[in-house]
Amino acid sequence: MSDDDLLRVAVIVGSTRNGRFGPSVAAWFVSRACRRTTLDIDLIDLAKVRLPDVLTDQEEPVPAPVLALAPRLAAADAFVIVTPEYNRSFPAPLKTAVDWYAEEWRAKPVAVVSYGGPSGGLHATSQLREVFTELHAITIRDSVSLPEYWNDFDADGTWPKPSADCHTALNAMLDQLTWWARGLRAARRAHPYVV
Template identity: 65%
Template sequence: MRLAVIVASTRSGRFGPTVAHWFADQAAKRAELTIDLIDLAATQLPAVLTDTDEPMPAEVAVLAPRLAAADAFVVVTPEYNSSFPAPLKTALDWYYEEWHAKPVAIVSYGRETGGLYAAAQLRQVFTELHAVAIRNTVALPCYWEQFAADGSWPRPGSGYEHAVKTTLDQLVWWAAALRTARLHTPYQP
């Protein structure tokens, strides 16, 4: 089962890759998952969307098969001003069918809310894209407080492991169910 873990932040000095690598490492412990880490900062997707009759930019064409091949997604997002970052919205808007009938888990981080406002908004967007946002999330409030003395993150005993396990259990279940459904009956939006 292919799991695409998407780093949503492209900001200089961002924390997203730390969270994404940590989550991907947790997911990679599951034998049924193959991880594809997608960093939006590296994809260089254009900020301006083309019209439907215009050619697809090369950067968009390169990412499309990776998204299409995924059976499930994990979006690792910060919360900026009670929402998710603009480059993530741009990435969501560049694609459509690639998201259809696939589950999405949200891993959010931020101040006291842990990014839950961003996660709530993403649920609405994924519904419009015919994706299934699973119930459980991994929310990381005040994530900067979870560094260990040696500089590693998160510190042992942070309690995040249980949230990851529950989220992955749900995500894998939905991914298997929706993959079977897509194979037997092509999804029609």
């Protein structure tokens, strides 16, 4: 398979708190996405990347963790954000991570996998759509929402159980993400995106 056939997808775990469920959601997503041989997955866990929470001024040097993550984001053809919903929004470390970068997001598709209480993280997804629109990224219409995700544990402790709705939602979202990633990559190559 050539590099032109492969799509690089950066999957970003947006929660950094102790006891978080995000890595479990991301592991499920990655295991399903890896079944598609045209996807090259780069899992980025913000708890491990440890970006500074204070942004620098234009004249200040960029911190090493920010510089280290930049090429991984720049190489991505698409993004999947895995986020919980905290107080009807997404976590502050995720917003800080988004704000450290600009060009890396431009003219690329972003999909969201959210989890939480009754809303399943849809409030967080809605706010992420606004943020990524400002950064000239394209958010995918269909997302994966995991309302009361704790109810999707199977009797043997595996998550999510085979009958969970998220399996079908994930396939639809990946179909859309792949379509947009291919189209936008071709467009960026033919005509550089201008802000």
